Amino acid sequence: MTVFADDGRHRVAVLVRAGLLPIEVGIVHRLFGQARAGGRPLYEVLTCALEPGVVRTDADFSVNVEHGLGALAEAGTVIVASSDEDYGPQPGGPLRGPLADAFDALPPGTRVASICSGAFVLAAAGLLDGRPATTHWQSADDLRTLYPRVRVDPNVLYTESGNVLTSAGVASGIDLCLHMIRRDHGAAVANEVARGTIVAPHREGGQAQYIARPVPEPAVSSTGAARAWALENLHRPLTLRQLAARESMSVRTFTRRFREEAGISPGQWLTQQRIERARQLLEETDLPIDRVAEDAGFGSAGSLRQHLQAALGVSPSGYRYTFRGSRAVDQDHSSAAGAGLPR
Incomplete structure (x- = not known):
């Protein structure tokens, strides 16, 4: 068995079941299908079902699926989409029958992910x-009750634990796919896919998946202008007071509005954006590490190293090596040694 297509593309298998939500399957095909490097497609996406043939959707049409469960064992990534049947009474317990056999046959190291209630299949x-x-x-409550060994977090967009990932509702499936593309091929490829589908290039998994706001806020209370200004000035020291002033708000009001709209605090959001800027510079340029730290707003190579290690578990040089090879890392080390910076 191989996890790559004949032309070397990483193979992604999307498992669908009766009552599938077509938009979720379309998300996977659209996002992974657009990922390219030098014009070359990076993924092959296959749709598979319990048995090949016509599968009912939750809409007024069906889809004809060509592949059966055997496609799962031939994929490097398996994504389980949700089904409208997941929202009824849940039987709980382990998987049984052909589907259980198919998961047992997955090669070690296969990346497995779920969108929405597809998590019930992974739990089973x-x-x-x-x-x-x-x-x-x-x-979330049903998942927690039926599978008490699962550490259910209903407040995030997606989770990643080793080679197993889960996501919340439909929109977070987009975030999850972009996250996997970014993990595989870097921010530049993922951002290009996001631009092609007109979606936000990156939302951290820890953001809130649902924020109750029954009455829309007037435009004057939005924190969007402050966020846009911050993105243009990440290289500068930015204070909460400065951000609040961009919206003519008090710090207290701005902080509350920001958390309501972004799901995280202004400080957490700034750190996330600076990490993303640093990742982009590490992937796409040969700038020395201290310059990357300065341009991303971390101030020093040590601060950048600390934040990148906490977020991704890797040093700046190690991250760059993944995407640009040993030559760039050698340049980083030479620059750090010449400037008296810690490596």
């Missing part, structure tokens, strides 16, 4: 035992 397969996981907030 035992893949989520002891791991953090999420699903649509409306189904």
Whole structure:
């Protein structure tokens, strides 16, 4: 068995079941299908079902699926989409029958992910035992009750634990796919895919998946202008007072509005954006590490190293090596040594 297509593309298998949500399957095909490097497609996406043939959707049409469960064992990534049947009474317990056999046959190291209530399948397969996981907030209590060994977090967009990932509702499936593309091929490829589909290039998994706001706020209370200004000035020291002033708000009001709209605090958001800027510079340029730290707003190579290690578990040089090879890392080390910077 091989996890690559004949032309070397990483193979992604999307598992669908009766009552599938077409938009979720379309998300996977559209996002992974657009990922390219030098004009070359990076992924092959296959749709598979319990048996090849016509599969009912939750809409007024069906889809004809050409591949059966055997496609799962031939994929490097398996993504389980949700089904409208997941929202009824849940039987709980382990997977049984052909689907259980298919998951048992997955090669070690296969990346497995779920969109929305597809997490119930991963839980039934035992893949989520002891791991953090999420699903649509409306189904989180059911997942927790039926599978108590799963560490359910209903308040995040997606989770990642080793090679097992889960996401919340439909929109967070977009975030999850972009996250996997970014993990595989870097921010530049993922950002290009995001631009092609007119979606936000990156939302951290820890952001809130559901924020109740029954009455729309007037435009004057939005914090969007402050966020846009901050993105243009990440290289500068930015204070909460400066951001609040961009919206003519008090610090207290701005902080509350920001958390309501972004799901995280202004400080957390700034750190995330600076990490993303640093990742982009590490991937796309040969700038020395201290210059990357300065341009991303971390001030020093040591600060950048600390934040990148906390977020991704890797040093700046190690991250650059993944995407640009040993030559760039050698340049980083030479620059750090010449400037008296820690490596």
